[in-house]
Amino acid sequence: MSGSSASLQPPADAVKPVRHPDAPAPGELLGAHYGACFGCGSEQPHGLHLQARAGEGVSITAEFTVQPAHQGAPGLAHGGVLATALDETLGSLNWLLRTIAVTGRLETDFVRPVPVGATLYLEAEVTAVAGRKIYSTATGRLDGPDGPVAVRADALFVEVKVDHFVEHGREAEIKAAMSDPDQTRRARAFEVNP
Numbered sequence: 001m002s003g004s005s006a007s008l009q010p011p012a013d014a015v016k017p018v019r020h021p022d023a024p025a026p027g028e029l030l031g032a033h034y035g036a037c038f039g040c041g042s043e044q045p046h047g048l049h050l051q052a053r054a055g056e057g058v059s060i061t062a063e064f065t066v067q068p069a070h071q072g073a074p075g076l077a078h079g080g081v082l083a084t085a086l087d088e089t090l091g092s093l094n095w096l097l098r099t100i101a102v103t104g105r106l107e108t109d110f111v112r113p114v115p116v117g118a119t120l121y122l123e124a125e126v127t128a129v130a131g132r133k134i135y136s137t138a139t140g141r142l143d144g145p146d147g148p149v150a151v152r153a154d155a156l157f158v159e160v161k162v163d164h165f166v167e168h169g170r171e172a173e174i175k176a177a178m179s180d181p182d183q184t185r186r187a188r189a190f191e192v193n194p
């Protein structure tokens with residue numbers, strides 16, 4: 001594992017994460033939490049279209065195939081795009097806790113170059129919870145779920161209220177998302193309990 005900074009070490013009073021009783025069953029696809037999300041939404045032509053699946057406990061697996069629009073160097077994925085894939089996968093974990101949370105800190109190791117056309121096999125889990133702070137870790141592998149690690153990350157998500165989005169998001173998008181007729185998607189975007 002990478003040597004993450006002190007602020008990503010859970011404090012002594014941290015507890016193990018508890019999977020919400022209504023969390024999707026292991027193996028179930030989560031679907032996009034927001035159609036326009038750059039990480040998982042289907043309405044972003046150049047987005048990652050990342051597909052996350054619930055795992056056992058508080059864990060997630062996800063896949064993302066690098067497209068030509070995701071290049072940094074010729075034929076290789078941009079590091080920021082790979083960080084997005086990790087961030088999105090880690091963010092999906094919060095749905096298993098039924099907690100609304102945003103990324104406070106994301107520390108990423110880029111271990112191997114990731115070519116265009118490659119599929120990144122991601123897995124992530126919550127390792128600890130301390131009050132509003134959710135500690136989690138993720139890896140992205142090449143050539144299959146057991147292939148070599150290409151990227152990894154440790155993160156701290158901070159629980160927020162719905163007001164976080166209402167106060168800071170642009171009004172037009174907030175209004176549209178709030179009135180999304182897809183109840184589950186709306187709940188994933190804005191509510192703890194659908």
Ligand SMILES: CCCCCCCCCCCCCC(=O)SCCNC(=O)CCNC(=O)[C@H](O)C(C)(C)COP(=O)(O)OP(=O)(O)OC[C@H]1O[C@@H](n2cnc3c(N)ncnc32)[C@H](O)[C@@H]1OP(=O)(O)O
Nearest residue numbers: 007087088091098099100101102103104105158188189191
């Ligand atoms: C249901 C699911 C819903 C999903 C909704 C859709 C979104 C998800 C989609 C997924 C998309 C992908 C995900 C995305 O892209 S999420 C988008 C990217 N992230 C953001 O935009 C977040 C921007 N930041 C903030 O809004 C605030 O800074 C937050 C809310 C994070 C904290 O400000 P707030 O005023 O509220 O709290 P606080 O400052 O008292 O801090 C509280 C505690 O946390 C600790 N701390 C804070 N920051 C850091 C740090 N950097 N390193 C280490 N520690 C940090 C802090 O020391 C304190 O600890 P303690 O003193 O208590 O011990």
